[in-house]
Amino acid sequence: MTIRRDPRPVRLGVQIAPQHASYATIRTAVAGVEALGVDVVFNWDHFFPLSGEPDGLHFESWSLLAAWAEQTTTIQLGALVNCNSYRNADLQADMARTIDHISGGRFLFGTGAGWFERDYDEYGYEFGTPGTRLDALESDLQRIEARWARLNPPPTRDIPILIGGGGEKKTLRIVAKHADIWHSFSTPDVMKHKLGVLDGWCAKVGRDMSDIEISTELRSRTTDEADALYDLGTRLFTLGLSGPHYDLSPVVDWLAWRDSKNAS
Known part of the structure; x- marks a missing residue:
């Protein structure tokens, strides 16, 4: 495939992992990244920490997003990513629409098929297989989009859909059909390959x-790697931060990198 230069500006997202920190600390971190000029603030959709003490402090994703929508004024917000398995599809659509209104049109619907088995086991959801969870994601996205068209009031605009994952047989096909943003953790070499696969799926589904905006994670990456991902067309870069203390100094550095790209 030929890599096309994406005219979109580079955006920086920060994922505030809702673990090992008080709500007050999380709230302060969100205010801090918005004040710095970050483009998007994310959390994640889990019920227990993914690192550190497995039974440590943790908060639920959608409740936080509604609070962040009221707290903030300029930054976009969403989950990186919502777990489709945890909530009825039509309910997800209604929750997304509501947060879209609370935020004044700043909500991103980030979603995925789910993977963290402890969440399923302890909250009583059927874990299934990666294949069954992806099939459910595909069918539920159709329900979500249909429900958005029927809600009163409707969403303030076409809510952008971000889909996370890199599976080539199912996930990237779902991305081609439904996503406005595709997110992965790809290295430059892997990204180049995956973009070729995604391009093929886009051709098949018309x-x-x-x-589709290309998004990837910055944690542990060098600026040389970020430059290479930029050259491949990545325009949304995300940086993950975890409690108990959210160190915003890396955010400042990556904002300077973002601004240098957008000035060139």
Whole structure:
């Protein structure tokens, strides 16, 4: 495939992992990244910490997003990513629409098939297989989009859908059909390959791949790697931070990198 230069500006997202910290600390971190000029603030959709003390402090994703929507004024917000398995599809659509209104049109619907088995076991959800969870994601996205068209009041705009994951047989096909943003943890070499696969799926489903914004994680990456991902067309870069103390100094450095790209 030929890599097309994406005219979108580079954006920086920060994922505030809702673990090992008080709500007050999380709230302060969100205020801090918004004040710095970050473009998007994310959390994640789990019920227990993913690192550190497995039974440590932890808060639920959608409740936090509604609070962040009221707390903030300029930054976009969403989950990186929502677990489709945990809530009825039509309920997800209604929750997303409501947060979209609370935020004044700043909500991103980040979603995925789910993977953290402890969440399923302790909260009573059927874990299934990666294949069954992806099939459910695909069918539920159709229900979500249909429900958005029927809600009163409707969403303030077409809510952007971000889909996370890199599976080539199912996930990237779902991305081609439904996503406005595709997120992965790909290295430059892997990203180049995955973009070729995604381009192929877009051709099969009749979608222009340039409609999809490419997103990836910055944690542990060098600026050289970020430059290479930028050259491949990545325009949304995310940086993960965890409690108990959210160190915002790396955010300052990556904002300077973002601004240098957008000035060139």
